[in-house]
Amino acid sequence: MRSDLEAVRARGLRIKQPSGEFVLQDVQAEDAPERIGPCDLVIVALKTTANGRLKELIEPLLHERTAILTLQNGLGSDEELARLFGAERVMGGLCFICVNRTAPGEILCIEPGSVSLGEFGRPVSARLKEVAGMFVRAGVQCHTGDNLAALRWRKLVWNVPFNGLSIAAGGVTTDQILAEPALEGEVRALMREVIEAARLFGHEFPLSLIDQQIEHTRPMGPYKPSSLIDFLAGRAVEVESIWGEPLRRALAAGAAVPKLALLYALLVRLTQH
Amino acid sequence: MRSDLEAVRARGLRIKQPSGEFVLQDVQAEDAPERIGPCDLVIVALKTTANGRLKELIEPLLHERTAILTLQNGLGSDEELARLFGAERVMGGLCFICVNRTAPGEILCIEPGSVSLGEFGRPVSARLKEVAGMFVRAGVQCHTGDNLAALRWRKLVWNVPFNGLSIAAGGVTTDQILAEPALEGEVRALMREVIEAARLFGHEFPLSLIDQQIEHTRPMGPYKPSSLIDFLAGRAVEVESIWGEPLRRALAAGAAVPKLALLYALLVRLTQH
Numbered sequence: 001m002r003s004d005l006e007a008v009r010a011r012g013l014r015i016k017q018p019s020g021e022f023v024l025q026d027v028q029a030e031d032a033p034e035r036i037g038p039c040d041l042v043i044v045a046l047k048t049t050a051n052g053r054l055k056e057l058i059e060p061l062l063h064e065r066t067a068i069l070t071l072q073n074g075l076g077s078d079e080e081l082a083r084l085f086g087a088e089r090v091m092g093g094l095c096f097i098c099v100n101r102t103a104p105g106e107i108l109c110i111e112p113g114s115v116s117l118g119e120f121g122r123p124v125s126a127r128l129k130e131v132a133g134m135f136v137r138a139g140v141q142c143h144t145g146d147n148l149a150a151l152r153w154r155k156l157v158w159n160v161p162f163n164g165l166s167i168a169a170g171g172v173t174t175d176q177i178l179a180e181p182a183l184e185g186e187v188r189a190l191m192r193e194v195i196e197a198a199r200l201f202g203h204e205f206p207l208s209l210i211d212q213q214i215e216h217t218r219p220m221g222p223y224k225p226s227s228l229i230d231f232l233a234g235r236a237v238e239v240e241s242i243w244g245e246p247l248r249r250a251l252a253a254g255a256a257v258p259k260l261a262l263l264y265a266l267l268v269r270l271t272q273h
Numbered sequence: 274m275r276s277d278l279e280a281v282r283a284r285g286l287r288i289k290q291p292s293g294e295f296v297l298q299d300v301q302a303e304d305a306p307e308r309i310g311p312c313d314l315v316i317v318a319l320k321t322t323a324n325g326r327l328k329e330l331i332e333p334l335l336h337e338r339t340a341i342l343t344l345q346n347g348l349g350s351d352e353e354l355a356r357l358f359g360a361e362r363v364m365g366g367l368c369f370i371c372v373n374r375t376a377p378g379e380i381l382c383i384e385p386g387s388v389s390l391g392e393f394g395r396p397v398s399a400r401l402k403e404v405a406g407m408f409v410r411a412g413v414q415c416h417t418g419d420n421l422a423a424l425r426w427r428k429l430v431w432n433v434p435f436n437g438l439s440i441a442a443g444g445v446t447t448d449q450i451l452a453e454p455a456l457e458g459e460v461r462a463l464m465r466e467v468i469e470a471a472r473l474f475g476h477e478f479p480l481s482l483i484d485q486q487i488e489h490t491r492p493m494g495p496y497k498p499s500s501l502i503d504f505l506a507g508r509a510v511e512v513e514s515i516w517g518e519p520l521r522r523a524l525a526a527g528a529a530v531p532k533l534a535l536l537y538a539l540l541v542r543l544t545q546h
Binding site for chain 1: 438442453456459462463532534536537539541542543
């Protein structure tokens with residue numbers, strides 16, 4: 001923990017939920033991995049914009065069989081961890097949740113949602129099932145899948161257009177995007193680009209996923225995608241993992257992603273602080 | 274004249290130039306076309322966002338052979354005037370100038386540049402040459418061309434990317450656009466889309482025009498495209514004539530303009546005040 005450490009040591013971790021709140025009094029929080037030492041499982045929840053620090057932060061936590069689970073957004077972190085620490089250690093996960101840190105040591109959980117886990121480049125393992133079981137026992141819905149990369153591309157089908165356009169269209173919520181027909185058309189077209197790029201990597205999503213995602217988003221009302229929240233708060237936006245890395249892989253595979261390329265270029269500039 | 278009328282009646286029209294300034298004391302300015310009545314030539318310098326008023330503003334100025342010259346930006350005004358008043362009246366022109374209104378009755382002319390004129394759908398006529406001669410005698414460089422539509426598309430090759438990205442990338446000048454490699458790439462790709470759309474209408478521009486326009490723009494330094502100036506001042510931006518109408522025509526002709534479509538959708542939303 002960084003800026004939250006003192007608050008959490010003094011008052012624990014406060015979790016606010018629509019159903020009420022509770023406090024975890026005795027949190028094992030540290031400000032340096034050296035103070036923790038080797039453990040069996042490392043869960044990586046860093047912003048991908050801090051991935052340059054993965055090596056120094058994780059190395060002190062490893063013993064020979066330590067597993068590493070990255071819950072980070074977008075593409076690139078699985079491969080980066082595999083390169084640094086060995087592919088066999090790496091598992092990845094996607095969080096379909098709505099959670100914000102509202103103050104030091106204070107977390108607002110609007111929608112607990114679910115977490116999907118996969119091994120990096122391998123089918124579901126006994127180890128992965130064990131980790132999923134820990135999430136479930138802690139009250140978190142958790143699924144496992146044989147194809148982590150496909151899960152990641154599928155999440156991009158939503159994140160690329162909505163997170164991106166919410167910033168590029170001037171700081172707008174998902175309902176404002178869908179209220180403008182030209183922008184809804186661009187959401188759909190960007191989703192199609194991502195789906196067709198994913199297909200070149202062997203991940204087949206039906207085009208009906210587009211309607212499905214749009215109709216799932218409408219009832220969310222004035223929802224601020226996580227990248228917009230970061231942007232409006234002046235925090236780093238995960239431009240490379242959500243748009244840059246998918247764009248580079250899509251282009252390398254020969255996909256036609258002209259809209260993704262334009263959106264990425266705008267976001268690179270818009271998020272320069 | 275609208276908001277400038279009183280100032281101009283009281284103090285004339287002040288023209289500031291790098292070489293000095295001068296004042297036109299006796300300006301024939303009116304606030305309603307009815308007070309002017311029929312004349313031989315009407316020059317239309319309205320923002321295209323006010324084109325809904327063309328009929329009421331121009332009708333009182335017409336006699337049987339009145340010619341109408343529109344110096345407005347983008348696409349659509351020639352056709353709109355032709356539809357309202359007859360194609361035979363219409364001439365069009367493009368202003369390659371750098372002029373701002375800095376205060377009521379006060380005009381800053383940074384770069385007098387030049388004006389290019391053409392007949393609507395016809396080659397250069399005696400009438401057009403006569404009008405061009407009037408510009409030249411007034412000290413304005415003036416060219417005439419046989420293909421007004423081609424001139425308009427050619428100007429869009431610059432205006433679509435630079436005016437558009439200067440707004441969509443967060444209010445940036447042309448040098449800031451060219452300083453970001455991803456954005457320069459998008460400038461080039463948008464230029465290519467416009468050039469290839471124009472080709473479907475019979476207007477052939479070499480792709481070398483792209484390099485040429487970029488190299489022409491670099492020495493302009495921190496230049497604010499006119500649409501950005503409007504945007505930053507909270508004035509209406511000519512979204513439909515510069516992006517919307519070219520997009521609709523390109524799509525109708527079967528052109529692939531995915532980046533133009535995204536840029537247009539963003540601008541529609543960004544310029545809603």
